[in-house]
Amino acid sequence: MSFTVPTTDELDLSNCDREPIHQLGRVQQFGYLVAISMDWIIQHVSANVAEIFGSGPDDLLGVPLADILPQSAIHAIRGKLQLLSPNDGSERIFGADFLGDGRRFDVAVHIATNSIIIELEATTEHALGNGNPGSLIKAMIARIQRAEATDAVFKECVRQLRAVTGFDRVMLYRFADNGSGAVVAEALNRDLEPFFGLNYPATDIPRQARRLYVKNRVRIISNVEAQDVDIVPPTNPHGEPLDLSLSVTRAVSPIHVEYLKNMGVSASFSISIVIDDKLWGLFALHHYLPRHLSMEMRSTMELFGQVISLVIEGRLAKEMRLVEEEARDVHDRVVGRLIATSPTMEELVDFADDFRELIPCDGFAVWAKDVVRTVGHCPFPDQMPGIARFLNRASASRVYATDELSSVYPKAHEFVDRAAGLLAIPISRSPRDYLIFFRKELVETVTWAGRPDDKPVEYGPNGPRLTPRKSFEAWQETVRGRSRPWSNSNLKAAEALRVSILEVLLRFNEEAERQQTLATERQELLIAELNHRVRNILSLMRALVVQSRASAKSVDDFATIIGGRIQALARAHDQITDDKYQAQSLRSIIQTEIEAYVGHKVARVHLNGPPILVEAKTFSTLALVFHEMVTNSAKYGALSDSLGEISVDWRIDENDSCEIRWRESGGPPVQPPSRRGFGTTIIERSIPHDLGGEVSIEYHLAGIRGRFLLPPQSFWLADETNTKTHSPGEEDAALSNEAMQPLTDARLAGKCALIVEDNMIISLDAEQMLLDNGAARVMTAMSVREAKRIVENEALDIALLDVNLGGETSFALAPILKQRGIPFVFVTGYGEKLDLPEEIDREVEAIKKPFATDQLVAALDRALARNSE
Template sequence: MNSFGPSPDQVDLSNCDREPIHQLGRIQSFGYLLAISMDWIIQHVSANIADILGRRPDELLGLPLNQVLPLATMHTVRGKLQLLAPNAGSERLFGSELFGDGRRFDAAIHISSTSIVIEFEEAREETFGNGNPGAVIKAMMARIERSTTSDAVFNECVRQLRAVTGFDRVMLYRFNDSGSGAVVAEALNRDIEPFLGLNYPATDIPRQARQLYLRNRVRIISDVDSTDVDIVPPTGPTGEPLDLSLSVTRAVSPIHVEYLKNMGVSASFSISIVIDDRLWGLFALHHYHPRHLSMEMRSTMELFGQVISLVIEGRLSKEMRRVEEEARDLHDRVVGRLVATSPTMEELIDFADDFRELIHCDGFAIWAKDVVRTVGRCPFPDDMPGLTRFLNRASASRVYASDDLSSVYPKAHDFMDRAAGLLAIPISRSPRDYLIFFRKEIVETVTWAGRPDEKPVEFGPNGPRLTPRKSFEAWQETVRGKSRPWLSSELKAAEALRVSILEVLLRFNEEAERQQTLATQRQELLIAELNHRVRNILSLMRALVVQSRVSAKSIDDFSAIIGGRIQALARAHDQITDDKYQAQSLRSIIQTEIEAYVGHKVTRVHLDGPPVLVEAKTFSTLALVFHEMVTNSAKYGALSDSLGHVDVEWRVDDNECCEIRWRESGGPAVQPPTRRGFGTTIIERSIPHDLGGEVTIDYHLAGVRGRFLLPPRTFWLAPEGGEAAHPRNEEGKPLRTDKSAGAAQSRLAGKRALIVEDNMIISLDAEQMLVDSGAAHVLTAMSVSEARRIIESETIDVALLDVNLGGETSFPLAPLLEKARIPYVFVTGYGEKLELPQDVGTDVEAIKKPFATDQLIAALERALDRRGA
């Protein structure tokens, strides 16, 4: 090889793309050409023009066109030009007497830059059956439209084209995204080799050739061995050659002529299939002898190409719509489940089966917060951090897909046996989280029409180029490292899924923030109420101690009075918090609050009204309201001294509402409050807000007046005598007074008891209650382990177990006590119903703190009786 010449190694496939095939400066031998300026002066002619006009090219150049064409033809040409726009195709004349001498020509007129180009060729008689080109197209389309599938449409198209044109071979060649293509339908003579299913590389039809197929939808090569005709002069005054992109007689690239000769083809004709302004495919017609189609036939086939492009586009769109509708239905079901459950990113793995049904894959992974979760055939977890860093380089808001991952991410070679293709859906921005679909490698055998890489290098006017291959025998190539490609419908489904997941996660985050805000507000309200209640309770306890001292005659009497009133307060609290309560007497609600908080002053409160029962959901609201009314009266109103009294009356009015009147009198002078506290808010707002009723509070100098209106749905009238007049215990029996506690001493006399309680003061209090009731010996424990040791080493007759022992519960002691047949009672500080474990006996009781002596002794007595102790 000459060391000064270019090396074949320096030649690539783009050399073919640089050939100016639209400016070759020649036309085919069956045609003639005149190019004129916009003011009708001849600029270019074909070298064979003398065969038609009898005048040499140099005699015509520079002449006005009206010296060559008759006025009638000039008029016709002007009319055709009126329909044209620059670079917008050509207008045709068929069988026209262009020169007014009886000879008939077919002509094509188009505008090229600043020139008007007129091409003409001798008119030929074409066999159209009934002589009507339109009828031919109609008959062809009638047969094609009977086809039910796209493949059937393709096959019928090539059959019809071969029947009408008479070419030896008619192929439908479809392009793929890479520019290469395959023969998807074929009709041919019996004695020639089929090309159906063969693939052709993108370099067989260079880029500029594809552009010409878009602009000029049909192209004829009548005879590859004919000598082309030069354009005279080859360039214009500015040195530019005439652009023949829209020419119907344009000569063919020598490279393409060589390609056809290597295939043994003598004549060819092509019809472009354009869908969405893209070259979707070609009808390629080959003949093994010279063959020419008239301009009228070529124009008819151009119309066929435009119609069939619409038909194929419609069929493809229909199939795409069907696929998209199925995907949309799947998408809606998946998103519906997502919305219903509002999962976190980590929980999306639970929807793997739904996602895999929507986008078919061999493996699925979720990368969230730098942790991977996989289902199916995926790369190993150690491979995922590097892969996600590669994905991070892609756009944050785009679906990324590749069916040849190792070609863009070399490390994918390490797991190519598990995943060769990837589709990634980003579902966050920072840090990047992904849904990733993997497809396994598909080892594919591609059959090419000859080896695509067997192209010798030659040197021409445009530098070194790859010449067309000379062999078109089927050659098979094994393609590895690729997966099944991702379809456009799958990419659309992935994008829709990305948007929906982001919406779901956004909604989830918004809902989480809303719930957190509500929880914060509830917590703040709870803290405020708790603070208010605790302060009231502390104030109440102090008042109970001070007021009880006046009537107490001894220490024991003082202790009994204090204990009884504290227990009354606990009963009222239980009524408010117990979620198992039934309808309650309005009188009982008010009476309970009065007895709990004013003690010996209860006789100064007068209650009067019919037997009204209030709904369970209404009770807690009324209990809170009258608790505030009673405590306010005890602190500031009629019950705060020794003279005042309170009248509470209720009735059912004409609107079937329950009207409650609260009237204080005889107490100290009343002043309206200078600030609105939490208690005032409860009084004024609880009934309107929770029950839909009304509240009016007036601060008269002589005493507070209150009016409370309950709507009909919150209460009903009970039969006479049907309401409970006094609070009752959990068994429905009247609560015993402390004076009856001594009766229980004989039941515990001589018994050995165990108290498990982590609070020392409560433990000592309970121990004293048991000792006072006759227990012979009381043992105490503060933990489960300590209690277990006592049970295993001591004789125990009965046990009292506090449920909550700080960091543990006393439930583990239950099986041990059950095995030893030791009766026991639970004690709990929780207001709601206590849920006991399954291994605890069904007859075991649980009493609530704070408990009175009689309540505790009665519960222990019942436990002893049930176990036959």
């Protein structure tokens, strides 16, 4: 029987894929087949059944099975059927007196659609020698598991199989993703030519044959020269052939028989290796004389195949796990750096070395906002827009990879020498941005077992057909246009990186949005505060003019009075906006607001408490709060008439906090405000929000009572004998600076310094400070790149690094300076604590802007001193 195709034009290497090899309608010569219906009526038999039943097909078809088999055999078959589902494997009985006449048979039973198929073979004596299936498999697996490397496992497998089965050649054939395969292990007689390392095209094992290898895990061909036995009748009453997919005696395609004959093989046996329900590989056993294995031995080898599939799967999973663990460590390190720096998409190219360590490649590119930045071997920039448009056609949220870009993107032929393979990670949806990894062309020589396309056409009674190739001599092919393939671990690492980068970018965008929202809120608050204060000041100016007129005796007197009050108001305003930003006395803050806004009524305000100095950052908040308290009292409270008084008392409580009590009395009756104005909001929320303190306001009929609690870090207690307002630590700082001035001059004298600062005015100011304090030479840089050039070409003694250089930070300079032994100090405007990356020494000092000369010189001196230790 030959497989035919309609015309010569349709002939190609995939024609074998169309052959219905599971419906050939024949069994091999050593087997006998009986197919019965679900009500146990004989539907089909093999033409040779008379050899065992004494009756031919004509006498058996349509007869109940119970008429030809004893009740014990019927009972045994029913027992096995209880364990089966349709189209789901077969059950076996070994060495049974199946016909009750003393002859021993091996029997296989399975269900195929609407038929029960019973296959018989004469039992071979001593099929397993002196052992049993379990003991044999246990011994084989024990020897195999002693092998440590996966390749050693493969070699031991074929060695064990050859020893047990006695076949001339045993090969382990591993499939590639495209269906082709290679011999990865081999055990053979010395006289045979080795096939180890040879590749076989996918067409050597058609697709439907690979599917059958998954369903039916073992396959025997005892003698390629033997005549197969027909199944009678070939079809059922509906014209359908019998499905022999799970048959253990099924005949073989004549095309495959011809293939084996061309190889000189007389008998073969195969054992499938199935991993994750896919045909991973195949043990192919060849013998150059006819050879038959009993059903019991074949079943034992089927069990071996199932066990060894688990062993190989475990070894491969272990190797994959080790690779993935290593990749995970690199991934965590890379993501840690990303989180520490929060780069924009355009800045991701700065992490090229880290990404290339995670996913090995020859070139790396970042395509962001229609601009490309590349590192290593990549297509030229003018070729990247076309690649980006090609990638845009792929899924927006999936990693795309190919080791032969030119096969799906023809224009890639133009740069195949620079980039043959591509892996792209999408990092945004609109616009489409990508991280792209490129691999160069890998010119490879593949050794095939004969030319894959060497299949001659023959003409038979049914027209032309492709025949198996006749030559299996090693034939080499040079493969071009491909790169090293991207492994599953590469793809998993890429997917993990995609998710992590999206999280980092999302975090960066959320932080940027939060900062923008916060800045907008601060701006709105500032505008509202400015509007509020300007209106109050204008109203106050008008009131000052009106109220001052009554007490003035002359125009000059009037000018003096109103001028003094306006000056007091100006002093209060100066306190809030003082650019010296020094600590202030709590008493003076309250006193200034009172003098500015209530004038001659100042005697009705009583201040009592210890000499407390408040931090500069605390001062403006308190000035604003007490400004509102005073103005409210002057408008509606105790100072709005001629009798009311105010007592302001403060103390240090048991928690080291400063408690301020505001009490009004003797004024008009107080009513809670009917609406909540901006001034009330400032009073109640400024101290809790800005300082972390507490505020409570009570509206009693006799007068307003307020309680303000300042946390310990916002103030300190001044010397009882000296209540003069000054900056705490000012004298100590001066003395300290004076004490170490000779040492400072000695350390900076003659030194060469580098200032990295993107603001020219600040840079010039710092330069002059260093020159004034003994530095011999000062160089400046506005970017990391410019600074690196100076460090590499100049002899430096000290460096001053502004953290924020606009579009980048100066953190990248730290390891370079440390390697060269150059001490450095950071300058920052970020606030109290600078969050340094982990790789920077914790002892590195950072000073805040704006800095004074003594602060700068002292910090540099300490850095030089540490470096000389």
